[in-house]
Amino acid sequence: MNIIEKINTRRSTRSFTDKEVSSNTVHELITLGTKAATGSYGQPWGFVIIRDKNEIKSLSDEIKKYLLENMTDYPYFKQYESWLKDENFSVFYGAPCVIVIYGDTISHWYTYDCSLAAGNIMLAASEFGLGTCWIGFAEHICNTPEFKAKHNVPDSYKLVSTMIVGYPNTTQQKPPKRKPAAIFFEK
Ligand SMILES: Cc1cc2nc3c(=O)[nH]c(=O)nc-3n(C[C@H](O)[C@H](O)[C@H](O)COP(=O)(O)O)c2cc1C
Structure with missing residues (x-):
C-alpha cells in the first residue's frame, strides 16, 4: 500500500x-518515528516501552481511579x-505494548516534534499490520514524577503521547467521512 x-x-x-x-518491531517503529522533521533538528525525544x-x-487501573477522583x-x-467506572474497561484496550513518547523541554519545539514522531509511528505500524491508538487518558499519570522516575525519564522531559500498539483482532472499519477542511484564506 502506498503512503x-x-x-x-x-x-x-x-x-x-x-x-x-x-x-525488533517496536524498535523499528521508534526508529521510523525519529525520521520525523524536528525544529532546528533538535530530535528532542525519548521513549518508554511497556x-x-x-x-x-x-x-490502567491507576489512570481510571485518578480520573474518576479528579473528574472536575x-x-x-x-x-x-x-x-x-466499568471494571472491565482498560484504557489500553488489552494492547500488548504501550509506547510513551516524551519530549525534552529544552527544545521549544518538542511538542510538535514528538507529535510528528507519533504520526510516523502510527502510519509505519499499519504497514507492519499493526494497529495503534493515542491514549489521551494516560496523559496525567504517565507524566507524574513517580512514573517518570520509575521509567528513567529525565526531569526535563515531558509527556507528549501515549500510544498502544498491537495486532488488530477485528477488520479495520472504513474511516468515517471527515469534516471538510476549513480553508481560512486562499488567493
Ligand atoms: C491527542 C489524542 C488523544 C486521544 N485519546 C484517546 C483515548 O484516550 N482513548 C481512545 O480510545 N482514543 C483516543 N484517541 C483516538 C481518537 O479518538 C481517534 O483518533 C479519533 O476518534 C479519530 O478516529 P481514527 O483515529 O480511527 O481516525 C486520541 C487521539 C488523539 C490524537
Missing part, C-alpha cells in the same frame, strides 16, 4: 489479539465516566 492509501485508511485500533509485538501485562493492567479537572473526559 496516500495508508493515510486514507489508517484508523485507531481498540481491540487486539494476544500476539506479542516483537522488540509490555508487561501486569504493569499495563495496573497502570478533566471536563473533556466526563463523557467517558461510565467507561472509566
Whole structure:
C-alpha cells in the first residue's frame, strides 16, 4: 500500500489479539518515528516501552481511579465516566505494548516534534499490520514524577503521547467521512 492509501485508511485500533509485538518491531517503529522533521533538528525525544501485562493492567487501573477522583479537572473526559467506572474497561484496550513518547523541554519545539514522531509511528505500524491508538487518558499519570522516575525519564522531559500498539483482532472499519477542511484564506 502506498503512503496516500495508508493515510486514507489508517484508523485507531481498540481491540487486539494476544500476539506479542516483537522488540525488533517496536524498535523499528521508534526508529521510523525519529525520521520525523524536528525544529532546528533538535530530535528532542525519548521513549518508554511497556509490555508487561501486569504493569499495563495496573497502570490502567491507576489512570481510571485518578480520573474518576479528579473528574472536575478533566471536563473533556466526563463523557467517558461510565467507561472509566466499568471494571472491565482498560484504557489500553488489552494492547500488548504501550509506547510513551516524551519530549525534552529544552527544545521549544518538542511538542510538535514528538507529535510528528507519533504520526510516523502510527502510519509505519499499519504497514507492519499493526494497529495503534493515542491514549489521551494516560496523559496525567504517565507524566507524574513517580512514573517518570520509575521509567528513567529525565526531569526535563515531558509527556507528549501515549500510544498502544498491537495486532488488530477485528477488520479495520472504513474511516468515517471527515469534516471538510476549513480553508481560512486562499488567493
Ligand atoms: C491527542 C489524542 C488523544 C486521544 N485519546 C484517546 C483515548 O484516550 N482513548 C481512545 O480510545 N482514543 C483516543 N484517541 C483516538 C481518537 O479518538 C481517534 O483518533 C479519533 O476518534 C479519530 O478516529 P481514527 O483515529 O480511527 O481516525 C486520541 C487521539 C488523539 C490524537
